[in-house]
Amino acid sequence: MNDSVNQQIVISGVGGQGVLFITRLLAEAAIIKGISVFTSETHGMAQRGGTVLSHLKVGNFSSPLIRPGNANGLLALKPDSLARHGYFLKPGAWVTINSRETLAAESEFSTYTIDADKLAQRIHNPKSVNLVLLGFALAMISDMTGNNLFCNLEDIKMVLHQRLAKKKQMLNDALKALETGFKEFRN
Amino acid sequence: MSKPKLMLGNEAIAQGLMESGCVMATSYPGTPASEILATFAALQKNGSEKRHIQWAVNEKIAFEIAYTGSMAGLRTAVSMKQVGLNVASDPLMSAAYLGAKGGFVVISADDPGPHSSQTEQDSRLMAMMAKIPVLDPDSPRQAKEMIATAFELSEIFEIPVMLRPTTRVCHARQDVLSGNTLPHKREVDFQKDPARWAATPKFRFHLHQELEKKLHTISAYKKTAPIRLNAEATASKALIVSGVAAAHVKEILKDFNLWDVLPAYQVLQPFPLHQDFVSHMFKTYSEILVIEETIGVIEMQLADRHRIKGKLNGSVPVVGELLPEIIQQIIGEFAGISTEPIDVPSEPGVRPTLCPGCPHRAAFFAIKKAAPKGIYPSDIGCYTLGLNLGAVDTVLCMGAAVSQAAGFYHAYKHEKKQPDIVATIGDSTFFHAGIPALIDAVVQDVRFVLVILDNRTTAMTGNQPTPAMGMGACGEPLSSVEIEGVVEGCGVKFCRVGDPYQLNEFTALLKEAVKHSRENGPAVVISRHPCLIDRFREEIPGWKPIKVEVTDTCDGCAFCINHFECPALILNKKEEHVRIDPILCNGCGVCISVCPKKSIKEVKNPGSKDQDFENA
Numbered sequence: 001m002n003d004s005v006n007q008q009i010v011i012s013g014v015g016g017q018g019v020l021f022i023t024r025l026l027a028e029a030a031i032i033k034g035i036s037v038f039t040s041e042t043h044g045m046a047q048r049g050g051t052v053l054s055h056l057k058v059g060n061f062s063s064p065l066i067r068p069g070n071a072n073g074l075l076a077l078k079p080d081s082l083a084r085h086g087y088f089l090k091p092g093a094w095v096t097i098n099s100r101e102t103l104a105a106e107s108e109f110s111t112y113t114i115d116a117d118k119l120a121q122r123i124h125n126p127k128s129v130n131l132v133l134l135g136f137a138l139a140m141i142s143d144m145t146g147n148n149l150f151c152n153l154e155d156i157k158m159v160l161h162q163r164l165a166k167k168k169q170m171l172n173d174a175l176k177a178l179e180t181g182f183k184e185f186r187n
Numbered sequence: 188m189s190k191p192k193l194m195l196g197n198e199a200i201a202q203g204l205m206e207s208g209c210v211m212a213t214s215y216p217g218t219p220a221s222e223i224l225a226t227f228a229a230l231q232k233n234g235s236e237k238r239h240i241q242w243a244v245n246e247k248i249a250f251e252i253a254y255t256g257s258m259a260g261l262r263t264a265v266s267m268k269q270v271g272l273n274v275a276s277d278p279l280m281s282a283a284y285l286g287a288k289g290g291f292v293v294i295s296a297d298d299p300g301p302h303s304s305q306t307e308q309d310s311r312l313m314a315m316m317a318k319i320p321v322l323d324p325d326s327p328r329q330a331k332e333m334i335a336t337a338f339e340l341s342e343i344f345e346i347p348v349m350l351r352p353t354t355r356v357c358h359a360r361q362d363v364l365s366g367n368t369l370p371h372k373r374e375v376d377f378q379k380d381p382a383r384w385a386a387t388p389k390f391r392f393h394l395h396q397e398l399e400k401k402l403h404t405i406s407a408y409k410k411t412a413p414i415r416l417n418a419e420a421t422a423s424k425a426l427i428v429s430g431v432a433a434a435h436v437k438e439i440l441k442d443f444n445l446w447d448v449l450p451a452y453q454v455l456q457p458f459p460l461h462q463d464f465v466s467h468m469f470k471t472y473s474e475i476l477v478i479e480e481t482i483g484v485i486e487m488q489l490a491d492r493h494r495i496k497g498k499l500n501g502s503v504p505v506v507g508e509l510l511p512e513i514i515q516q517i518i519g520e521f522a523g524i525s526t527e528p529i530d531v532p533s534e535p536g537v538r539p540t541l542c543p544g545c546p547h548r549a550a551f552f553a554i555k556k557a558a559p560k561g562i563y564p565s566d567i568g569c570y571t572l573g574l575n576l577g578a579v580d581t582v583l584c585m586g587a588a589v590s591q592a593a594g595f596y597h598a599y600k601h602e603k604k605q606p607d608i609v610a611t612i613g614d615s616t617f618f619h620a621g622i623p624a625l626i627d628a629v630v631q632d633v634r635f636v637l638v639i640l641d642n643r644t645t646a647m648t649g650n651q652p653t654p655a656m657g658m659g660a661c662g663e664p665l666s667s668v669e670i671e672g673v674v675e676g677c678g679v680k681f682c683r684v685g686d687p688y689q690l691n692e693f694t695a696l697l698k699e700a701v702k703h704s705r706e707n708g709p710a711v712v713i714s715r716h717p718c719l720i721d722r723f724r725e726e727i728p729g730w731k732p733i734k735v736e737v738t739d740t741c742d743g744c745a746f747c748i749n750h751f752e753c754p755a756l757i758l759n760k761k762e763e764h765v766r767i768d769p770i771l772c773n774g775c776g777v778c779i780s781v782c783p784k785k786s787i788k789e790v791k792n793p794g795s796k797d798q799d800f801e802n803a
Contacts, residue, residue, distance in 0.1 A: 014537050024360070027193050031362050037193065038326075039360040043218055043303065048572060049754055051536030062326070063434040064359035067511045068529045078537075087531055126770045 005035055005150045006059035008066045010088045013077030015049045018130035022075070023054035025134070028159040029151035030058045040064040053085065058150045073149075075137055077130060079103065082111070094144060096137040098129060112140050112185070119180050128177035135181025143185070153182055191362035196352055199327035199363045200266075200294060201226035203334030207290070208369040209264050211239045211256035213249035215619065216648035217268030218303040219357035220296035224266055225649065228660040234368070240660045242651050245585070245619040246271035250278045250293070254347070257291035258384060259377040262338055266294040269310050270584065274620070276313065279347070283317040284394040285383060286345040286401075289373050290338035293319075293349045296357050299480045299508040303354075305567070305584060307506070309482040314349045315458045318398050320405050321349040323457050323479075325434040327361040333455070336410060344401045353480060355431040355508075402459045411456035413464045420450040424474040424521065427485060429454040432478045435511040436518065443515075445522055454479075460488040469494065476502060476521045480509050496521065541572050543755040544773030546716035547640050549687035550611070551578035552751055552781060554638060557697035558607035564591035566621075568613035569647045570640050575752050579611070586620025588612040592635040593628050600634075607701050608635035614670060615645040615653045622673060625709070629678040632708045636700045639670055639711060642718035643725070650721045658723070674711045681710035686727070688716055690780040719773055732774025734790040737765050741786035751781045 009026070013019040023039050030037040040055040055066045071088040074081065079099035086109070089095070095109045098116040116132040138156065141149045157175060164171035194202065200223050204212060214224035228240045239256070243249035246267045256263035267275065272295040279293065295310035314321035322337055324330035330352050337348040382390050405411075413427070416437065426449055428436045433453045440446045450472070454460065457479065468475055469491055477486040477497035482505070486497040496502040503509070503517055512529045519526035541548045551573045554563065565571060565579040566588035573579040581591050592610040599605045612621050617639050625637065645651040652658040657667030674682045681703045685693045693714070700710040717724040743763030747756050755771035756778060758764075765786075778787045 015539065024193070027360055031191060031193055037360070037362055040355060041358045041360070043358050048539040048542060048569060049537065050539030062437040063511055064326070064355050064361075064431070065435065065511050067439075067515060068531060069527070084532070084536065087529070 006061070007057075007073075007150050008071045009056040009058075009073045009075065010066060010071045010085055011054040011056060011075040011077075012081045012085050013052055013130070015052050017052070017077045018127070019052045019054050019077060022130045022134045023056055025156055025159050025163075026056055026058075026151065028163070029155040032155060032158060033151060035059060035150060036061070038064045051084070073137075073141070075133060077116075077133060094137075094141060096133060096140060098133050110144060112136070114181065114184060116181065119184060120177065123176055123180050125173050125177055128173065131174055131177035132181035132184075135178040135183075136185050137181075138178075139182045139185035153178070189365050191364050193360050194327055194331075194363040195222055195226075196327040196330055196356040196359050196361075197222035198226045199331040199361070200334060200350070200352065200357075201230060202363070202365055203331035204264055204292075205230045205234070206331075206366045206368050207262065207335050207338045208372065209238075209262045209290075209292075209338070210236070210373075211253055211261055211263035212266070213239075213241050213243050213253045213264075214266040215243055215246045215249050215271055215274075216645050216651045217271050217296075218648055219298055219352075219354040220266050220268045220271070220294065221648040221651070222357070223294060223296075224660060225651070231661055242660050244654055246275040247278060250275035250282075254278060254282050254287075254291060257287045257289045257341075257347075258285075259288070259375050261289040261373055261375055262291075263289060264292040264294060267296070268304065269295055269297045269308050270305055271295070272310055272313055273308075274585065276317075279313070279317050279319075282347050283319045284391055284398055285386065286394075286398070287341050287347050288345065288378075290341040291347045292334065292337045292341060293347055295349060295351055297351060297353045297481065299353055305582075307481045309480070309484060310349065310351045311457050311484045312482050314351070315484060317347075318402060319347050319349055320402075320411070320456055321351050321458050322411065322455055323430040324350065324352050324356050325429075325431055325453070326356060327359055328363050330356050331363060340405070340408065340411065344405055346398070346401050346405075351430075353431055405456075406459040406462050408456075408461075412461045413452045413454045416451040416453055417446050417449075419447045422449050423472055424449065424476070425468065425472040426451040426518070426521075427454060427468070427475060427477045427479075427489075428452070429457055429479045429485060432480055432509050432514060435509070435514045436478060439511065439515050439518055443519070443522075443524065443526065445518070445524070449518075449522055454485055457485045458488070460485060465489060476517070478503055478509065478514060478517065538575070539572060540575055540752060540754055541569060542719055542773070543753050543771045544719050544775035544777075545569070546642055546687045546714065546718075546775075547573065548576065548751065548753060549690055549693070549716075549775065549777045550638060550640055550714040551576045552777070553687060553690060553694040553697050554578050554609050554611070555750070556694045558609045558636070558701050561607035561609045561701075562595050564588045564595065564608070564610040566610075566612040566616050568616055568640075570611055570613055573611065576750070585616055586612070586624055588616075589621050589624035589628060589637060592637065593624070593631060593633045596633045596635055597631070605634070605705075607705070609638060609697075609701065610635060611638045611640055613646075614639060614641040614643065614655060615651075617670065618654050618668075618673075622677065625674070625677045625679065625711075628709050634704045634706075634708055635710075636697070636704045637709060637711045638697070639674075639713045641670060641713050641715045642721070643715075644718045644721040644723070646718045646721065650718065650723065652723070656723075670713055674713070679709050679711050680707065682713070683711075684713040684715050686716050687714045688730075688775055688777055690777050733776030733779075734774060735767055735772065735776060735779060735787055736790045737767060738786050738788055740784055741765050741782075742784065744784065746783050747778055747781050747787070751778060753778060
């Protein structure tokens with residue numbers, strides 16, 4: 001096991017947006033790389049359109065939950081997520097937010113916004129907002145010095161290939177969404 | 188050796204059952220336990236061994252079936268959420284006396300928080316009351332290991348054993364190694380022994396004595412004894428932790444450089460607590476802090492109150508989940524170090540709501556039309572969210588909608604004016620606990636309408652089949668029982684079926700039912716339309732999604748927003764106009780009949796969805 005990496009990421013949105021799906025992709029990527037992983041998820045009634053929050057801890061951890069002030073990053077599928085879940089972040093953490101408007105940057109964090117709803121519409125896959133945002137985040141983090149994520153775009157693609165091996169159309173749509181987000185940052 | 192796999196805690200538990208040679212598993216769905224049986228059924232599909240795996244009508248029945256399998260010599264398990272254990276508590280208390288033959292594991296998943304439950308009750312206390320051992324896992328990995336331990340313990344001592352995971356174990360994912368599946372060693376062989384299996388009170392007394400002896404030996408059983416986490420620490424104060432709180436504590440001690448300072452012990456078996464351990468703790472330490480969820484079950488078994496800190500002296504909160512940030516502060520105070528206080532903003536989350544196009548929403552709208560001043564008892568399920576629509580006044584526990592309707596009727600029946608009473612209950616909940624209450628209501632001539640929200644599935648917990656579906660846990664065909672027949676069999680004279688998507692006809696049917704109930708006793712309306720997110724749903728023949736649009740006559744009165752609350756209806760306050768979100772809209776078309784200004788219309792020649800969104 002590779003225990004040198006210790007990263008904690010909060011992923012938030014509302015039920016139906018696919019928060020659990022991208023949490024799982026990241027967790028599977030960690031396992032492929034031989035790193036231990038913990039996630040904690042919201043199930044049950046909240047999944048009916050309510051706030052959904054995932055904790056992802058990659059590395060040497062024993063608890064499934066992130067303590068406030070300890071997260072390295074936040075993937076936010078809704079614009080108001082930073083106000084609601086920002087307290088999990090440590091100073092200097094990265095934040096990727098799906099928002100129509102560019103949010104005022106908070107000096108405490110490295111904040112990047114993307115209109116993932118619009119991009120998902122553009123590729124005729126409105127339910128792929130989660131993957132567009134994930135692709136964008138992968139590009140953004142690899143671009144930041146001192147913020148190397150435990151996995152990269154190729155790792156996530158490999159997980160998608162494994163998970164959707166028997167569903168060609170879904171796989172192609174998912175890869176397209178991921179790359180759309182990734183390229184959006186590079187543009 | 189196989190590679191580790193990412194497993195949900197519940198999947199790890201199911202994997203553990205499979206590896207331990209469990210051949211009968213039963214359950215009734217409930218968050219956070221539902222995925223245990225579903226995963227066990229999925230694993231069974233790939234295997235060749237013959238097992239019995241079933242969703243039972245309720246937890247009591249699930250318990251009794253699995254327990255009897257153990258009586259007949261097999262390894263069996265029953266899983267449920269903590270409030271399900273209340274339903275199964277009758278057989279639980281008795282089974283503890285009679286004991287097990289084949290290993291029998293009761294998995295009761297607790298929900299400190301609570302995240303998705305009526306209560307934060309602690310199943311470990313139920314184990315203590317029943318006098319059976321209980322194991323308290325801290326992670327998916329440990330939960331899987333403990334299944335094997337539980338079966339061993341159960342067979343050695345011929346006693347039911349409880350595994351008590353919490354939400355943070357059930358719904359955490361972790362890399363877990365699969366082991367080899369044990370071949371079935373146990374043969375089915377029911378040994379008649381009426382003095383035990385049908386014990387009369389006189390024999391029960393002896394069985395109780397035997398049970399106490401078993402517990403005494405189990406409280407010295409090596410394999411489940413508490414673990415010293417950090418042998419190097421030498422302070423005169425110590426921590427006792429268990430379950431997920433133990434997982435949090437391990438990280439906190441390391442992060443605050445207390446790992447080599449504060450001795451910490453993890454209890455694996457909170458009841459019965461190991462007696463040597465208790466002596467050791469009192470002999471060694473001047474002060475002991477106990478951190479556990481949700482009730483102080485370990486703490487209660489530590490008799491010296493002067494040296495124990497925990498829930499009983501107010502050092503640890505007695506209500507709510509022990510989040511790691513709370514534990515951090517408790518340990519900081521105990522160790523005499525300052526941990527930064529954490530400021531958690533009280534931003535309200537988005538409240539859950541019924542899905543766009545959910546047939547329940549239409550049914551609730553119709554109920555409010557048919558009995559606008561009525562009392563609306565309801566029940567446990569997705570339709571509890573009828574709260575948002577003002578169509579749910581009470582929610583108590585499974586099946587209570589029917590008996591609470593009766594309670595309201597009897598409370599008001601001597602008054603001059605009686606309110607209309609319209610109760611709602613889901614199809615699965617009706618089967619679970621509504622039927623005896625309906626018989627009672629017929630006998631007592633209770634004047635109320637029962638709307639059975641029949642969406643052909645157990646929706647809230649992940650679309651498990653109901654008895655009306657004719658489908659088993661592994662997807663196999665089974666016999667089915669239809670709700671109409673049950674209702675009529677209970678003696679109800681007025682029983683009609685309607686589709687809530689046909690809002691006007693359905694409202695008229697409800698009005699008829701209300702009128703009937705005022706004079707003639709119970710009336711039942713079965714509101715039948717399949718759940719939209721059920722992957723097994725059978726489409727209604729000839730039904731197609733209806734594309735709707737809002738016309739210019741909309742003045743933004745917000746009637747549809749306030750009284751129908753469909754997430755696909757969005758009010759633009761500036762423009763005083765409602766629009767339809769084409770991504771969210773599922774095309775039920777019910778809102779056409781909801782709008783009082785007739786401003787929502789069907790689009791006869793639907794264009795592209797994407798274009799609508801870009802313009803919106």
